[in-house]
Amino acid sequence: MSVVWDFWSNFYERLWVQRVSLGPTRRAVLARLAGRLTPETRVLDVGCGIGELLGEVAREVDALEKTEGTGAVRLTIGQFTGVDASPGMIAKARRRHPELSFEVRDASALRWLIEAADPGEKKFDVVMCTHSLPYYADPVQVLEDMAAVLAPGGMLVLAQASANSTYDAAVLSMVKLTTGTASYYSVEALKTMAAGRFEVESVEKVPTAWFMPSIVLMVLRLKGGADGENNKDAAWAQSPTKALRGGGLGPTKNSGPVPKKIMLLRVMPDPETIGLQHVMVCEPLELEYLASNLGADGHETQIVDMILERRSLQSFLEALRPEVVLMSGYITHVGTLKETARVIKAWNPKIQIGVGGVHAEVVPEDFLPGTAATASEADEPPTFDKIFTKNAVFEARVWLGGGTELLAAAPCTASPEYTEPDASGESLSPTKLSGESLSPTKLLPPDRSSTARYRARYYYMFHNPCALIKTSYGCPYDCSFCFCREITGGVYSERPLDDVIEELKGIPEEEVYIVDDDFLVSEARVLAFCDALDAAGLNKKFLIYGRADFVARHEHVIERFKRSGLRAVIIGLESVRAQDLSTYSKRTSLAENEQAAAILRRHGVELYGTLILGMDFDKDDFNTLNLWLKKNKVHFVNLQPLTPLPGTAIFDDYKDRLLVPREDYPKWDLAHLVLKPEKLSVRAFxxxxxxxxxxxxxxPAHVMALIRRYGLGPVLRLSVGSARVSLQYLKKIAQG
Structure with missing residues (x-):
């Protein structure tokens, strides 16, 4: 994000928004501070930019000093402090206001200002945060830290563009194209986020041009004179291992489940991740499975989807008061999951936290103590009380005291979660449930009512709204770059089609994404599925995963499935170079890729192709790939630089050649370059x-075809998402 603001810093004072947004905001803040400043007032500006507002406040205090007869300016270094994550902004602020203090600091490092202060130096009387809160990944934590640096009774002046209407949201969605990831919170959302530490003194709308979105100015007072510090270490007064085993969650064979209040949490992706989240937000199917199966054991569950929520995590913790929080994610979420767990433990150390998902199942050690991205993290106690490494739903049931019928088949039950280090001092390791009775085909179907308030906003590109369903588990193939087989221990299993049809009957959405690793495995099963759909009178439109060789050899199946609702197929084409297909153990040919593209096109089924870009690619290879895609009329492509994911067969071959550190989780998104290109620079690649x-x-021709097929609105929505992805790549190009 700082790269964007470094760019704007070159002409920030000349931008047109100075006249219609930043200037009016500064005037409104100064008016609100009138009569409240004294010659001793200490002021902190968070996200200070080039120091314009802080400079004007300092001049007001200067005028006060002269009015009171002190004569010379007595401004002290540190009395007026500005922090900003952009080195370019701070450099210009220092040139413009050498008498003030400016620091290149992310908002997450505010407490440093107090820790680095001289003994006896008091905290700030006023903290200002104007037009920067929307760009912070964890605004609640920033508000907490602003409370920590305020003196008792101190004032927070908060101003930002705010989405309080459909018009606001529409305009601000365009603003994001120039600023990057942002969340322009409504007034109510801001009040909720601040409620834990502040009292709202006033709220007003900043007067500005008619075409501008709402800009709100809030003045908040620190509650009760608290200094914002929490005793975060109290929960870990006992040893980490004892803390992990505490809480009474480990069941015995004779114990029944004690009902718990459980938050099922989906975290927001890290802003650094180049993500499909800009063109799709799918329902959290794994959390819906937990909701139904834990609900059957008598627990009270609620799903909180932070991708769609505008309220803070703390507001949900306050409202729900959970005893247990369960989360899941991919490798890109590891850092966010850890940080979220730390926030939850800081709020209430007694909350038990479990983590699962495909990365936890394949590489659980990433969630263990001592595997943190920084040395300071490595010294912290474990933040997860349970890592689900086999089948999260069954393990969660056992861990929470249910699923007692599973214990006979699971020699390692929920307690202990970790084994003690042996005499050699080896690290703690997670336990695993195992046994035939843990087959995922025995799960209760997902509880889709648990996401009722979100469902209208779950979509996948043009499939909108879109539901998810899983009809099989695992994959019968063993491609070297993929760990689908690793998740299920190499076992592939299918749900009975009768169960699948019954679940489909309860799905209200017309668009359904079958998220099997490969739905096109058996000709007989696909045809039986089509017959069952017709017999049940189900009219759905399906998006599926499939392989090119199946499509090439079974055109009649595609033709039949099309009549029963097949709309699009995601195919791992992987490469247009035969040697790559062999290297990846893909077991398909270039000819089969071309035949599959032709068959899908012939029957009006959209092809979403994924391709792996080898590190030996040069410009000619990119041109060859473009010509192949053009020849075969493949328009929707997901280009993935070769990424040796931890847990895959090829990781060890590349682990000594990584361009991105193993612990820089957000960049392991199959979009960043994690290996160094051999023939092109990173920027050129x-x-x-x-x-x-x-x-x-x-x-242009493809865009017009999309408008004719899907309508202008959906195409515009996808275009905005695509523009955000493009902006992320442009940032990478600028960084080199």
Missing amino acids: YWEMLKLYHKRVAS
Whole structure:
């Protein structure tokens, strides 16, 4: 994010928003501070930019000093302090206001200002945060830290563009194209986020041009004179192992489940991740499975989807008061999951936290103590009380005292979660449930009512709204770059089609995404599925995963499935170079890829192709790939630089050649370069990727075809999401 603001810092004072947004905000803040400043007032500006507001406040205090007869200016270094994550902004602020203090600091480092202060130096009387809160990944934590640096009774002046209407939201969605990831919170959301530490003194709308979105100015007072510090270490007065085993969650064979209040939490992706989240937000199917199966054991569950929520995590903790929080995610979420767990433990150390998902199942050690991204994290106590490494739903049931019928088949039950280090001092390791009775085909179906308030906003590109369903588990193939088989220990299992049809009957959405690793495994099963759909009178539109070789050899199946609702197929084409297909153990041919594309096109089924870009790619290879895609009329492509994910067969081959550190989790998104290109610079490689995306996806002819097929609204929505992805790549190109 700082790269964007470094760019704008070059001409920040000349931007047109100074006249219609930043200038009016500064005037409103100064008016609100009138009569409240004294010559001793200490002021902190968070996200200070080039120091314009802080400079004007300092001049007001200067005028006060002269009015009171003190004569010379007595401003002290540190009395007026500005912090900003952008080195470019701070450099210009220091040139413009050498008499003030400016620091290149992320808002998450505010407490440093107090820790680094001279003994006896008091905290700030006023903290200002104008037009920067929307850009912080964890605004609640920033508010907490602003409370920590305020003196008792101190004032927080908060101003920002605020989405309080449909018009506001529409305009601000366009603003994000120039600023990057942002959340323009409504007034109510801001009040909720601040409620834990502040009292609202006033709320007003900043007067500005008619076409501008709402800009709100809030003045808040620190509650009760608290200094914002919490005793975060109290929960770990006992040893980490004892803390992990505490809480009474480990059941015995004779114990029944004690009902718990459980928050099922989906976290927001890290802003650094180049993500499909800009063109799709799918329902959290794994959390819905937990909701139904834990609910059957008598627990009270609620799903909180932070991707869609505008309220803070703390507001949900306050409202729900959970005893247990369960989360899941991919490798890109590991850091966010850890940080979220730390926030939850800081709020209430007694809350038990479990984590699962495909990465936890394949590489659980990433969630263990001592595997943190920084040395300071490694010294912290464990934040997870349970790592689900086999089947999260069954393990969660046992851990929470249910599923007692599973214990006979699970020699390692829920307690202990970790084994003690042996004499050699080896690290703690997670336990695993095992046994035939843990087959995922025995799960209760997901509880989709648990996401009722979100369902209208779950979509996948043009499939909107879109539901998810899983009809099989695992994959019968063993491609070297993929760990689908690893998740299920190499076992592939299918749900009975009768159960699948019954679940489909309860899905209200017309668009359904079958998220099997490969739905096109058995000709007989696919045809039986089509017959069952017709017999049940179900009219759905399906998006599925499949392999090119199946499509190439079974055109009649595609034709039949099309009549029963097949709309699109995601195919791992992987490469247009035969040697790559062999290296990846794909067991398909270039000819089969071309046949599959032709068959799907012939029957009006959309092809979403994924391709792996080898590190030996040069410009000619990118051109060859573009020509192949153009020849075969493949427009929707997901270009993935070769990424040796931890847990895959190829990781060990590349672990000594990583460009991105193993612990820099947000960048392991199959979009960042984690290996160094051999023939192109990093900047040139990203540029070739971006050009290829736009040649295939954004060509005028293709855009017009999409509008004719899907309508203008959906195409505009996808275009905005694509623009955000492009902006992320442009940042990478600028960084080199």
